Structures are given as C-alpha cells and as structure tokens.
Amino acid sequence: MHIKTISMKYYDKLIFELSRPGRKGYELPADNFGTDGMADIPADLKRTEPLDLPEVSELDVVRHYTNLSNKNFGVDTGFYPLGSCTMKYNPKINEEVAAMPEFSAVHPLQPAEAAQGALELYYNLQQALSNIAGLAEFTLNPYAGAHGELTGLMVMKHYHRSHGDEKRTKVIVPNSAHGTNPASAMVAGFEVVEVKSKPNGSIDVEDLKPLLDDTVAGIMMTNPNTLGMFETEIVEIAKLVHDAGGLLYYDGANLNPLLGKVRPGDMGFDIMHINLHKTFSTPHGGGGPGSGPVGVAEHLVEFLPNPRVRKNEDGKFYVDFGKDSLGSVSTFLGNFGVMMKAYAYILTLGKENLKNVGPLATLNANYIKESLKDDYLLPIEGVCKHEMVFDGLKDKSTGVTTLNVAKRLLDYGFHAPTIYFPLLFHESMMIEPTETESLETLDEFIDVMHKVAKEARETPDEVKNAPLTTLVRKLDETGAAKNPILTYKALKNA
Amino acid sequence: MSKIIEGLRYADSHEWVKLEGDIATVGITDYAQHALGNIVYVDMPEVGDEVVAGEDFGAVESVKAASDLISPVSGEVVEINEALEDAPELINEDAFENWIMKVKVSDTEAIDELLDAAAYAKICEE
C-alpha cells in the first residue's frame, strides 16, 4: 500500500487555555541580595494592569508545542516544490554548530580580542561569498532578502550622492519582478520605473533603452528571471546601464542555479544580495530568521553599512565604523546564528561540491518540466534554470484551477508550488525542486501531478473541494480580514 | 456583465461621479467591485481634506487585493460614507448606491472631461 497523506493530529487549544492559577514552568535562584530595588521605583512608573499570561507547567509547554509542531509541514516532512523559495534540505550539522555555547554566549559588544572566533567566522564568510559572487566585498548585516535589497539600494543612492549626482531618483524594475523590488525601491526613496518583459519573461531591451537617462540610478534584476529563464542579453543590458551612468543590482533570489556556472559580478552586476536561507541551506524557520548579505564591486566598498568586520595586518579581526559608510541598517552585525549555518554548509560542500549545486538544481527542474508539459501548459519552451512556470492545466475545460491543483497536492503529501506568481500568466504555477531531491522523489511528484490532472478530467468536483484530508479545510479568509481577531483576548471577547 | 448607469460620469480608473450643484458624489463602479472581490476595508479621506483629480484619496482592500482610489475631481471633501467603516461589503452589494465621498468641487466643468456611460462601457469590455 502506498497512501501518503500528511498525518497530523488535530489539536486546537491555545496555551492560554491550559493556564491554571498557581501553576508554573520555571525555577529561579533565591533572591539573596538583601535589597528591594522595586521599592525604589515610583508607583506611577509601574504596571497597573493585570498581566494575563499563561500559568502552565514545563510538561504542559512541551506537549503543547510538540502538538503544534505536528500541525506543520516542513522540508523534513516532505517535498516542498515552492518556486522562487529554494526549499533545499537544511543540514543538521548546521543546527548543531550554530547552537555551540562558545558562540551563542558571546555578547555583540564584547571586546574584539575576546570574540576573535566569531569575527573570524564572519570574515571568512564575507570572503567566501565575495569569491562565489565575483564581487569585491560583502556585508552580512542585512537580516533578510528584502532587507538586503533595501541596503543595496541605499548603497546605490549613496554612491550617486557621493558624486554629487542628486538627480538620479529612479530605479528601473521589470514588471515581472517580485513585489519586494519596487517596495524596497520605494522605502529607499526612489521612484520606480517599470520596464516591460518580453513574452518569455526577459527584459525587453528595446523598451529599456529609452528609459536610460541621467535620472536613472540603476536597475534591479534577477537572473535567471522570474520565469526561471536566463537573461541572455545580460551583457548588453549591463553595458547600456553602465553607459548611462547607472548601476546594476542583482536580486539573489534566483542564485541557486548559477552556483558553479556563473558569478553575478562577472555578468556586470555592481551590487547584489544573497539569501542565505535559500542558496546556502539555512532553514526558513517558518518565515525567518533569514539573512541577506550584500556584496558590492570594488568602487562601492567604502559605502557598505556599519559596523564592518575587518582584518588587521597582524591577522587580528576587529569591528570598524567606516566614515564613508551609508549608515547602519542593523543594531549589531546581523543574524550571526544564521551565518554560522551558511558557513558550515559552504565548508561541508567545499570547492569540490558547491560547484555542482547549480547544475543539479537545473537538471532537476528541467526533468520536471519535460515530464509535466503533457498535462500542464508550458508557456515558454527551452531550457529553464532552477524553476519553471506552468500556466495551469493544459485542459482548461474542466474548470479546475491552479489553486485547486495546489490544494489537491496537499492531500497527496506534497507542499504546493508557488501559485499565481509571476503575474504574467493567469494560472501561474511555479515549481522549484532544488538539487537536494532524488530522482525517486521527483518521479513521485510527477506521478501525483499526472494523477491530479486525470482527476481534473474525471472527477473535477473532488479536486475543486480539495484539500479533503488535511487537519483543517478551506478557511474563511474574508471573515478574518474584515474583522481581524489578532489576540487571545479578542478571541475570547468575539 | 457589470452594471453601468446612464447619466453618471466615469474615470478610466473605475470611479463614478454624480454632480449635483457643486457637490460631486464619488464611488467605485460595479465593474471595480467585481474585480476586487469581497471588500474588507475602505480607507477613506477625512472631511476637510483637499482631493486632487488624478491623485489618490484612499484605498479599497479585498482579501487578496488592494487598489488605490483615484479622485476624478478636485475640491474639498464635505462628507464621507461612514456606513462603510463598519460594513465595507456594502460596496459589493451595490457599488452605485454606496458612495464613498462627497466633494465640493472647484471646477464643475472639468467633470465634462470624464467618460460618459457609453465610453466607460467600452473600457470595461476591453
């Protein structure tokens, strides 16, 4: 028998509902200071409201959150073909080293001489990423991909301003780009200009040319683009933008297929961010913490955000505040715990294996693409890179949508692909397998996708009602948005 | 087929205007409410705000989409439809009945430059 459904236990209590007055889940040392500090704080500076927090035992907490974990699907549960998210396997050794007390107990303001190991790791990772990206230097301070974008755009603006060039107020973004690109440009104080994409998702160079004047600060691009296709005209685009005095920003969201094959710096990009939680195997953590290091070409190094980690001539590492820096984007040096995992990953693969990541990710994606194009509508032919986009089922007569297919996949124990993005097609379904999946897993997924296509033809209503076997079914999202209930207190009073 | 009412003026950004004296009543069209789906929130201006034709004066939000409201007229907001604060779904029920704001317009003739029902219907067909 081979029925693979997601076995989860339905458990719907909130931790607040387990609370019993007088129960506790902690033990602290006795207070032997012989002082009463709280008495020195005036009453009107103190809390007057009751504090309605849970009172539960340690076992209550352990069981509760173990039960919650059982309501979740992760990469360790099953295949997670979420396009543009690079849901590769998260190695366990990464978790082990990141939890080492020799690092986790280090205070961020600890004198450099007492934090040489942490600084060396930070420095080594900066160096490794610079080499992998083909750029001069990296800052690891940004906390996430979107934060990296914002930081990189700040570098761009600061660069132009430092040349007294105040009129470059526009950033060009492809209309197929992820929503964070224009949003980051807005936050960095730029005006967004859209450049059109050709039907295959590539930038339309003829549409780009007239946009390039002396008000343009730069362009933001992914390569491969949002459809998983390589921007073959990148060399010409880079030349056009540079000739117009602009800079090229590389959104590292789609870096994975280029590992071992192409370096962003060599394509002419001046600034980029890397998502350590995509390309470098650190876990997504249910939405974070991630890490979005930003790399720059030689002429932009001095503008990177403070603080910086540098190396002395005598081989000692230190934290520095550069005077030409754009400022600070983080309290300290970023998500150090995440960097440790990415560093462990790079060392585990080493130069011998890291170069195979891109090719094998690309191989997996093309295998899926070729295997599914009989039942699913492939709008763009040709080799893809790490991912591909289908425009829903080929047979549109059944009325089964991309959303229905996605939900039906949950019934079969797979996570759904990214759906309804990119916006270039009505029924977008974006699939990214990553290099860590085996042929057997891909074949299983392909079989299920074919099975769903068959169901769509034969029993469409069943597919439209999916998911049928998950812990909870279709949710009332309208009610949730119209009358937001965001806390236990509000839920109790609802 | 969405409802379009004769006699009103329309903007290609899917707002309708009804002029009575120098007071313009503004709402979004039936076509727009269809496109947005279940509306969950209307971000409205305040009475006394100045609105400018072609610039946004608020936003409508559905579960999965949000759209700026572009003012088809210039002038001062004299009234907002407070019923929408608690019941934004009224727009889904009848987009023409449930207006969003009333504006004392500075230039009533500018309204004539907006689309009439026939011209707007053409836009919706495209």
Add this chain to the structure above:
Amino acid sequence: MSNKFMPHTEEDIRKMLDKIGVEKIDDLYSDVPAEVIFKEEYNIPSAMSEIELRRHFNELGKKNRQLTIFAGGGAYDHYSPATVGHLLARSEFYTAYTPYQPEISQGTLQYIFEYQSMICELTGMEATNASMYDGATATAEAMFMMVAAAKKKNRVLISSTVADAVVRVVETYARFHGVELTVVAEKDGVSDLEAIKKELEKGDVAGVIVPQPNKYGIIEDLTGLADAIHAVKGLLTINADPSTLAVLRTPKGWGADIACGDGQTLGMPLAFGGPYLGYIACDKAQIRKMPGRVVGATKDADGKRAYVLTLQAREQHIRREKATSNICSNQSLMALYATIYVSLMGKEGLKEVNKLCCDGAHYLYNKLIGTGKFTPAFGEKPFLKEFTLKTDLDIEKVNKHLLDNGFMGPLVMGEGLVTFAVTEKRTKEEIDQLVTLMLEA
C-alpha cells in the same frame, strides 16, 4: 557529482538527461553567453567531513571567550530555559516556509497568534504583527507608520536617550526615505519633554519616539507627553524592552500609539548580536499602516478553529511600490522562542525575573557608590536592570583588567560615564568579585 546533500547517481543523471533530450548537463547552460561562464575553481576550502567541520568550529569557538557579563546596551545576558532550545529544534517548525498554505501550517500560524497575544498583553496594545528583524528596524518602521498616518506631515522627533544603535538605524532609514528626523537632546539623562513640546509647537511633527527604559537604564517619567503630542495630531512611539513590561508601566499606559522594541530580552541567547526579534504593536486605528505579516483567527469550512495570514493586501507582494513597507518575512522562529519563553515564565516568572535583575542591580549600585569611586551620573533616577554612574577611574584600564579575569565590564557611554547591566544570571559572589576587581585595577 553525488554528495550527501545531492543524491544523483550517474545512472540518475543519464536518465534525466535522456528525458530532457540533451547530452550533458552543460547543455542546460547553452543559453548563457560563453563570456560570463565561470571557468575557474571557487577560492574556498576543500570539502570537510563532519569530523573536520566540528574540529574547525571548535577551534574557532576557543578563540571566543565566555565572560561573566555586566554589560547590556541592547543585548542582555538573560537566562534561556533548556525547554526552549529543545522545542525550537523540532524540524517541523524550523524547516517550514512562511505559512502561505494554512491547511498544513497551523502549527506556525497558531504560535504566531499566541506570540501576538503575548506582545499585546505585555505592551497593552490591541494589535501587533508576526515580528520584525530587530528592535532598531522595528523603530524605523514605527517612524514610517507615523509619517503615513499623518499624511502630510513628514517630521519625526527622536529623543537622544533612545539607544545609540537604534538612533543610527532610524537616522539611516529616515535619510534615505526622505523623512525629516530631529534628534532632541536629553536633559539630565532623560528625554527633554519641554524641548519636545517646543518642537511640537511648530506644527509639522508627525510623531515622537522615546525609550523606556532609556539607554542609561533610567525609567523615564513620560507624564503629559502623549497629550501634548495628540494635541497637535501627532503620534507617540515608545521603544520599550518587552521583558520589563511585566512590571513597568506599559506603552499603552503612557498613552502611546505605537510600541516597538527588541525581544532579545525574552530569554534569547546573545549569539553575537542575532538572531533576535523586533516587535511593533499599535491600536486598531493604525492596524492598516502596520508593516509585516499578521495572523488572525478564523474558522474552516467545517467550523473548526483555525488561523490564517490576514490583512495581506497591505503587503509588498500585492501593493508593490504602494506597500507600507518592503518587509516580506519575519523572525518567525524567534517569535516561537519568545512565545515558549513567556509560556514557561508565565505571569509570575516574568515578574520574578525583573525583581531579581532589579535587586541585583541595586545591590551592585549600592556597592559601587559605597566605594566612593562612583557617583550617580544624573542624580537619583529610578532604574531596573541597567544603570549609569560617573567615575574618575581609568575605565579602559579597569575593563582590561576585568577582561583578563573573565568579566565583561560596563559599557562606556561618554567621558567618565559607565553603564552596568545586571540580569537574573548574576550572583552576589560575581558582583562582589566585579567590584573587587574594579578597585584593584
């Protein structure tokens, strides 16, 4: 090409290439211009086995020193219960993505809902999001919220008693985004409320940011501030340490419209600066200006209780350049950290932690004053776990001597000004030893 993370046998590769209809993997890159193909070897070390990797990390680890910490400055050496790390290691939590498929993400969605409930309970506010990167960026986002709410006003005031690292980040965000930020100089170690009110009179202020407690550890008396700001239709943001709110007057209690800050104090390891978590909370009136993800309670088709990401239309993936922020993630796992920590400590534990910190800090304060080498920096001001003194001692020399003896001494906050932090982890013996070492330096 096979490796422990890449399961491809030669036979697998052959099969897949045949299906695709190309001869070799390189053919999948035939569309890439030859001039940009990377033909060299990466300049990184050779692959390491786990044995070698552990050895390397151990060697690096030895170059860090584990100190007895008496410094804060935005990162505090609080106690982390064993249970938290253990539960966080469940891979159903950490290998999941953002809960976009709610049917199979109820675990993540529910803990975020619990996290939101706790942050609102601590701050007194009605709404919060699923968490932010850190306290500094959360404060910058609060600044954007205030400007967005004010519509036409574009100036924000920030007190110089907000932590320097936070001011640096807020200043950077303001400069690039085009918000006019005025740092209002402090008076006697606290926010200068009179100076702030004077700035408010100019009529162009969208909002004001003040800390609680402040960078010197002082609990500020903000009486009258919210009223003065609201009188000119501005908003008040309080950057508050959430741990202390179990015992201190809440941002809501001070009349704040937005509360924000860093959640590291909720038991998170120091970890050389991160990951921590930022929080931002507000009342319902500001909810649609609030950035980031929000989880709401709802029901499924069968009427079962369930949770879902809500108010998504505000977010960048829908609104693009019209979004309130470019944030598209949170520090989800750290929100889980905070949730489990607060569950364990609960109502009484959080109060007890604060009492221990406060008593230890007062014990150290009294001892230092007793030596005659230290005086209160700004007169007698109330504090909880962090306080600032003035001294004539050569503090660089003192801190060096402390370091040589395994202690991290106070942070230097200016000429002769030093700020100490005492958490529940510090013992009476450690404090006695610290004072002895300082005097003998």
